[in-house]
Amino acid sequence: MTGTAGVAGTTGGTAGVAGAAGATTVLTRGTVTIDRERCKGCELCIPACRPGVLSMSTEVNAIGYRYPVLAPGCTGCQACHAVCPDFVFEVYKFAEPVVLAVLAAPAPTDAPTEEDR
Amino acid sequence: MPAGLLQGSEAVAEAAVAAGCRFFAGYPMLPFTELLEHMARRLPEVGGTCMNAESEIEGVNMVLGAAAAGARAGTGSCGQGIALMQEAIAEAALNEVPFVVFNLARGQQDYFQCTRGGGWGDYRTITLAPKDVAEAVEHTQLLFHLADQYRSPVVMYGDYLVAHTFMSVDVAPRDYGPLPPKDWALDGSLGGTGRSRQIWTWRMGKADRPGAGPDRHWRAVAEKFADAARTEPRHEAHRADDAEVLVVSFGSTAPFVDHVVDELREDGLRVGSFRPITLWPFPEDALAELVELSGCRQVLVYEINAGQMIDDVRLSVGRGVPVRGIGGVSVDDSGMRQGDLLTVEAIRTRVLAAVEEGR
Amino acid sequence: MTGPSPAPAPAPAPVPVSILPTDAPPDRPARKVAGTKVDLQITEDHHLCPGCGHPVAWRLLLEVIAELDLAGRSIGVVGHGCYTNIVSIADVEFLQCLHGRAPAVATGVKRVHPHTAVFTLQGDGDMASEGLQEVLHAAARGEKLTCIMLNNGVFGDTGGQMTAATVVGQRTKTSLDGREPEAHGYPVPVAELVSHVPGTAYVARGAVNNAGSIAKTKRYLRKAFELQMAGAGFTFVEVLTMCPTGWFVPTSGGPTYMVDTFEKTFPPGELTPS
Numbered sequence: 001m002t003g004t005a006g007v008a009g010t011t012g013g014t015a016g017v018a019g020a021a022g023a024t025t026v027l028t029r030g031t032v033t034i035d036r037e038r039c040k041g042c043e044l045c046i047p048a049c050r051p052g053v054l055s056m057s058t059e060v061n062a063i064g065y066r067y068p069v070l071a072p073g074c075t076g077c078q079a080c081h082a083v084c085p086d087f088v089f090e091v092y093k094f095a096e097p098v099v100l101a102v103l104a105a106p107a108p109t110d111a112p113t114e115e116d117r
Numbered sequence: 118m119p120a121g122l123l124q125g126s127e128a129v130a131e132a133a134v135a136a137g138c139r140f141f142a143g144y145p146m147l148p149f150t151e152l153l154e155h156m157a158r159r160l161p162e163v164g165g166t167c168m169n170a171e172s173e174i175e176g177v178n179m180v181l182g183a184a185a186a187g188a189r190a191g192t193g194s195c196g197q198g199i200a201l202m203q204e205a206i207a208e209a210a211l212n213e214v215p216f217v218v219f220n221l222a223r224g225q226q227d228y229f230q231c232t233r234g235g236g237w238g239d240y241r242t243i244t245l246a247p248k249d250v251a252e253a254v255e256h257t258q259l260l261f262h263l264a265d266q267y268r269s270p271v272v273m274y275g276d277y278l279v280a281h282t283f284m285s286v287d288v289a290p291r292d293y294g295p296l297p298p299k300d301w302a303l304d305g306s307l308g309g310t311g312r313s314r315q316i317w318t319w320r321m322g323k324a325d326r327p328g329a330g331p332d333r334h335w336r337a338v339a340e341k342f343a344d345a346a347r348t349e350p351r352h353e354a355h356r357a358d359d360a361e362v363l364v365v366s367f368g369s370t371a372p373f374v375d376h377v378v379d380e381l382r383e384d385g386l387r388v389g390s391f392r393p394i395t396l397w398p399f400p401e402d403a404l405a406e407l408v409e410l411s412g413c414r415q416v417l418v419y420e421i422n423a424g425q426m427i428d429d430v431r432l433s434v435g436r437g438v439p440v441r442g443i444g445g446v447s448v449d450d451s452g453m454r455q456g457d458l459l460t461v462e463a464i465r466t467r468v469l470a471a472v473e474e475g476r
Numbered sequence: 477m478t479g480p481s482p483a484p485a486p487a488p489a490p491v492p493v494s495i496l497p498t499d500a501p502p503d504r505p506a507r508k509v510a511g512t513k514v515d516l517q518i519t520e521d522h523h524l525c526p527g528c529g530h531p532v533a534w535r536l537l538l539e540v541i542a543e544l545d546l547a548g549r550s551i552g553v554v555g556h557g558c559y560t561n562i563v564s565i566a567d568v569e570f571l572q573c574l575h576g577r578a579p580a581v582a583t584g585v586k587r588v589h590p591h592t593a594v595f596t597l598q599g600d601g602d603m604a605s606e607g608l609q610e611v612l613h614a615a616a617r618g619e620k621l622t623c624i625m626l627n628n629g630v631f632g633d634t635g636g637q638m639t640a641a642t643v644v645g646q647r648t649k650t651s652l653d654g655r656e657p658e659a660h661g662y663p664v665p666v667a668e669l670v671s672h673v674p675g676t677a678y679v680a681r682g683a684v685n686n687a688g689s690i691a692k693t694k695r696y697l698r699k700a701f702e703l704q705m706a707g708a709g710f711t712f713v714e715v716l717t718m719c720p721t722g723w724f725v726p727t728s729g730g731p732t733y734m735v736d737t738f739e740k741t742f743p744p745g746e747l748t749p750s
Binding site (some may be wrong): 139140142166168170171172174175176178179180181182183184185186187188190204205208212303304305306307308309310311313314315316317318319321322323324325 | 518564585
């Protein structure tokens with residue numbers, strides 16, 4: 001499942017850093033909506049997020065701030081909502097937890113693959 | 118209904134209760150203290166609250182809160198304590214919260230305080246200066262009405278004599294006419310309805326219902342005081358229509374001056390007197406007209422201070438007729454009241470001296 | 477396969493972690509457990525700094541008022557500071573009053589409407605500096621109020637000057653080298669003082685630096701209001717809030733600064749009135 005184009009994220013938590021733990025899927029119990037235009041880039045949500053699925057974007061919003069982006073593994077714990085001074089988050093809990101791929105599907109390239117060799 | 122021989126402080130307290138005052142807070146300071154004591158005794162009897170506040174600043178702010186909640190509320194002190202209340206009085210004038218301030222003063226030295234104000238911003242305080250206990254009883258009730266009519270703090274300028282003189286008075290409630298309902302007052306009931314109320318000097322309003330904002334609001338408040346300046350001046354003149362010499366005084370000094378006027382008239386002098394009943398708005402037009410119509414040749418100002426009301430007399434009279442201050446600073450040994458200058462003899466001597474010099 | 481081993485393939489480029497869409501509610505079945513605004517909040521928009529702790533405190537206060545069903549009988553008396561803006565963003569009846577005077581003003585309000593929930597919202601500059609007398613006297617009188625002090629150790633609204641609650645070593649616009657006892661004296665612990673005044677029924681100090689402390693702070697506020705409505709006496713909640721602007725730290729450094737500097741002088745928890 002890929003997200004918004006042109007945005008790369010790196011997680012700081014345990015949801016599955018690429019290559020480190022080797023995890024490629026994660027049980028995801030919920031999600032959030034993020035009002036990126038209201039965010040003032042304070043970054044308090046990043047360490048607050050218990051599963052560590054929030055990271056700051058590389059792009060900026062209309063008022064010049066980076067804003068949080070979401071990786072798979074949200075538990076719907078509402079910690080981000082609790083700490084956010086700008087009322088940026090809505091939090092949802094799924095009726096059924098879902099397994100999501102941690103890594104983004106690779107973009108197609110012209111590089112030779114193993115099979116080509 | 119209390120009637121009969123009452124000490125001024127008690128009479129004013131009864132008048133306040135008759136006017137519906139149900140919250141009073143103050144800090145003891147003579148000669149205001151007895152008013153606080155009487156309110157402490159009377160208000161619980163009528164379901165009200167009297168607080169012996171821990172400071173004048175706390176007292177006036179408690180009153181501001183009670184009044185913002187819709188109660189008729191009052192406070193007071195003498196000028197020294199009212200000095201501490203200036204910020205709150207200005208605040209209430211600007212956020213339109215009504216209450217009555219009783220300055221039972223130690224003399225006549227607080228004229229500037231109540232007419233120029235020591236607070237901040239563009240505000241005035243309607244101020245009534247009773248000449249005796251009977252008038253203080255009337256003014257107390259009128260002040261509660263004016264406070265609500267203009268949604269503003271108003272002042273009674275009384276003094277040691279008003280507070281401590283015993284006089285036979287009738288404290289029946291007086292009706293000054295209908296007033297708009299206090300639908301602006303806070304009681305919590307509109308919280309959560311989308312119509313919750315806000316009392317704020319800046320009147321910014323709510324995010325979905327913006328208020329006037331300080332610029333428009335303070336301009337409106339200034340216009341309200343301009344209206345009061347046109348409508349509320351009150352004065353009394355005594356034997357002044359044909360006076361050659363006019364003596365201007367205020368408050369407790371006025372009956373002494375009137376007595377001297379009567380004595381000097383017996384001696385053939387064409388003397389008259391004038392007193393503002395409202396120190397603010399000062400009855401400028403009435404004084405100017407009287408000076409012109411009477412053809413008086415000098416205006417003498419007898420106030421027991423270094424010269425405060427004389428500024429307003431000069432503003433009213435202009436430069437056509439000489440205006441002279443013939444009072445002065447005068448305090449008794451206790452520091453609580455006027456001294457030797459508040460006597461018939463002193464007034465008579467000084468008026469005659471001024472008349473002589475004016476020939 | 478025979479022949480020489482092929483050259484090792486180059487290490488694969490790191491693959492980005494998947495980013496999920498967050499601009500609309502989820503498609504799959506879900507229930508919303510938290511919205512951007514709480515019931516009594518008119519708007520999410522405000523002008524406070526990035527990383528400020530005050531809006532979190534606002535939200536907790538409004539949640540408690542709504543949850544205790546006090547919306548239709550609450551009156552807030554608010555002092556002067558960045559937090560004053562609550563009077564515009566919340567659908568609650570408010571009186572904005574003079575700096576420091578809120579406990580006295582609230583006393584007048586509560587005496588006239590004893591069945592309402594009357595609270596004050598003040599900063600440390602408002603309460604510990606200008607208004608120390610007012611809060612102590614209200615506590616001593618046992619006024620049935622809930623006084624709330626948002627403590628960030630600075631006069632934030634005026635640009636970050638020292639208050640009576642600035643901690644030793646803290647740099648502010650009027651203590652540029654750090655608060656130094658010889659020159660500037662010591663911070664005043666308002667919660668501790670209030671706890672020693674007879675008439676006080678409940679005192680607590682919370683903080684909004686992380687989700688755990690936020691949850692505790694909400695419980696403290698709730699308890700304070702419950703005790704007010706039960707007529708128990710004066711209730712007081714101090715809330716440590718971040719002010720990265722006033723503290724000269726990056727917004728993300730606010731919570732750490734609070735724990736490392738403030739909590740040594742102002743330890744969170746419920747205090748026992750004595």
